[in-house]
Amino acid sequence: xxxxxxxxxxxxxxxxxxxxxxxxxxxxxxxxxxxxxxxxxxxxxxxxxxxxxxxxxxxxxxxxxxxxxxxxxxxxxxxxxxxxxxxxxxxxxxxxxxxxxxxxxxxxxxxxxxxxxxxxxxxxxxxxxxxxxxxxxxxxxxxxxxxxxxxxxxxxxxxxxxxxxxxxxxxxxxxxxxxxxxxxxxxxxxxxxxxxxxxxxxxxxxxxxxxxxxxx
Numbered sequence: 362x363x364x365x366x367x368x369x370x371x372x373x374x375x376x377x378x379x380x381x382x383x384x385x386x387x388x389x390x391x392x393x394x395x396x397x398x399x400x401x402x403x404x405x406x407x408x409x410x411x412x413x414x415x416x417x418x419x420x421x422x423x424x425x426x427x428x429x430x431x432x433x434x435x436x437x438x439x440x441x442x443x444x445x446x447x448x449x450x451x452x453x454x455x456x457x458x459x460x461x462x463x464x465x466x467x468x469x470x471x472x473x474x475x476x477x478x479x480x481x482x483x484x485x486x487x488x489x490x491x492x493x494x495x496x497x498x499x500x501x502x503x504x505x506x507x508x509x510x511x512x513x514x515x516x517x518x519x520x521x522x523x524x525x526x527x528x529x530x531x532x533x534x535x536x537x538x539x540x541x542x543x544x545x546x547x548x549x550x551x552x553x554x555x556x557x558x559x560x561x562x563x564x565x566x567x568x569x570x571x572x573x574x575x576x577x
Contacts (some may be wrong), residue, residue, distance in 0.1 A: 362545050365397045365423065366396055366550075366551050367396075367421060367422070367424075367429070368429045369430050369431070370382065370397075370399065373440055379433070381433075386398070395551075397421075399426065402440075410445060410450070414449075418450045419470070420468070427449045428475070429478070432479075451471075471513045473514065474516075476518070477518035477522070478503060478521035481527045482523060485493055495524075499525075522547075
């Protein structure tokens with residue numbers, strides 16, 4: 362078991378057009394002694410996660426207590442490969458299906474672990490509200506992910522670390538500030554004994570524009 366958080370990144374353009382998530386990754390790599398990183402699109406460029414890969418992913422999860430998913434928000438959800446990863450890796454008889462939600466129980470291998478989410482969103486924070494363009498708060502958008510974690514018998518940070526309005530000519534200084542805030546947030550949740558769910562980690566927002574993929 363490693364004491365480092367495991368950060369699982371899912372971004373199809375991480376090493377191309379991405380600015381925010383690519384900068385976040387460089388911050389993680391600059392502190393590689395503190396964080397273990399898995400870049401799903403680099404590991405599985407064809408989008409296929411076979412049985413051997415499933416075993417590798419499960420072993421990585423089992424060896425970490427804190428797991429953080431980092432991804433851009435696409436269509437109020439996650440990129441396709443992360444959805445595939447969840448379908449394949451969080452398998453019946455390993456991630457769920459046990460009689461009791463106890464660590465080590467058959468079908469409950471993730472019970473008792475801690476999860477958190479770090480996201481970038483093209484739209485503005487203001488549009489994530491009952492009266493905004495999205496019609497829902499960002500916390501509500503993230504409910505399916507939190508519900509998944511709860512079903513696994515694990516705990517989850519209530520609020521995702523989120524940088525909004527990444528598609529509206531976000532400045533280099535905005536991106537740089539978000540990377541330092543991301544690092545501080547990761548360190549904070551890593552040193553806590555338990556996830557305290559009521560603290561929000563939302564970055565100041567540049568402005569607004571509909572969602573896209575370029576800068577996320």
